[in-house]
Amino acid sequence: MLDQVIARLNAKVPDLERVDDTASLAELLASKALSPAPVMAYVVPLGLVGTGADAMSGVIDQGVKETIGVVLVIRGTDPKGSRVLKTLHPFIIDVIAAIVGWAPNDETGVFELNRGAQLSMAQGVLIYQLDFSINDQLRITP
Numbered sequence: 616m617l618d619q620v621i622a623r624l625n626a627k628v629p630d631l632e633r634v635d636d637t638a639s640l641a642e643l644l645a646s647k648a649l650s651p652a653p654v655m656a657y658v659v660p661l662g663l664v665g666t667g668a669d670a671m672s673g674v675i676d677q678g679v680k681e682t683i684g685v686v687l688v689i690r691g692t693d694p695k696g697s698r699v700l701k702t703l704h705p706f707i708i709d710v711i712a713a714i715v716g717w718a719p720n721d722e723t724g725v726f727e728l729n730r731g732a733q734l735s736m737a738q739g740v741l742i743y744q745l746d747f748s749i750n751d752q753l754r755i756t757p
Contacts, residue, residue, distance in 0.1 A: 616681070616683070616720070617637070617658050617659075617660060617683065618636075619720065620658045620714065621634050621636065621658050623717060624656055624658070624685070624713055624714075626713075627709070627712070627713035628706070628709045628713050630705075630706070630709065631655065631656045631710075632653060632654050633654075633655040633656070634657075635655070635656075635658075637658070637659040639657060640657035640659060653689065653690045654687070654688075654689050654702075654706060655687070655688045656685055656686065656710065657685070657688070658683060658684070658685055659683065659684045659685075659686060660682075660683055661682040661684050661746060662681075662682055663679055663682075664679070664680045664682075665678070665679055665753075666680065673757070674754060674755070675753070675755045675756075675757065676752060676753070677755075678750060678751075678752055678753075679750070679751045679752065679753055680748050680749070681748065681749055681751060682729065682746055682747065682748040683746070683748075684744050684745065685710050685714070685745045685747070686734070686743070687703070687710070687741075687742070687745070688740065689702060689703060689706065689740070689741045689743070690739060691739035691740065691741065699736075699741045700741065707731060707743070707745065711745065714726045714728075714745075715727060715747070718749060722749055722750075722751045723750060723751050723752050726747045726749045727748055727749070728745070728746075728747055729746040729748050730745075730746050731743065731745045731746070732744055
């Protein structure tokens with residue numbers, strides 16, 4: 616599903632200069648070297664939560680809520696990052712509009728916004744995370 620979210624963001628939010636996955640974000644954080652692109656997004660898996668399961672006639676149905684994060688990394692041109700704060704809100708709105716109400720593949724639900732929060736602001740770089748979840752259903756025949 617992460618690849619489909621990345622493709623969706625690439626198609627719907629063209630001002631994001633780079634959209635990548637969690638491995639690229641981990642590499643970025645480990646190296647402490649940012650890409651020259653001023654606005655990047657990284658799509659990361661945040662987990663699964665199961666809801667009530669029903670077992671009927673040899674089939675198990677269980678609801679599942681899958682949560683993903685979209686981490687925005689915005690580079691500013693000033694060391695304190697005050698200018699980058701002015702560019703953050705439009706990106707938040709564009710990412711939300713691209714993801715909320717949409718579903719990849721044959722999911723039974725659509726993405727909903729859970730929350731958004733600033734994670735860091737240092738050396739003119741702002742890191743902001745948006746969390747989205749989608750309801751789906753498992754159908755397993757043991």
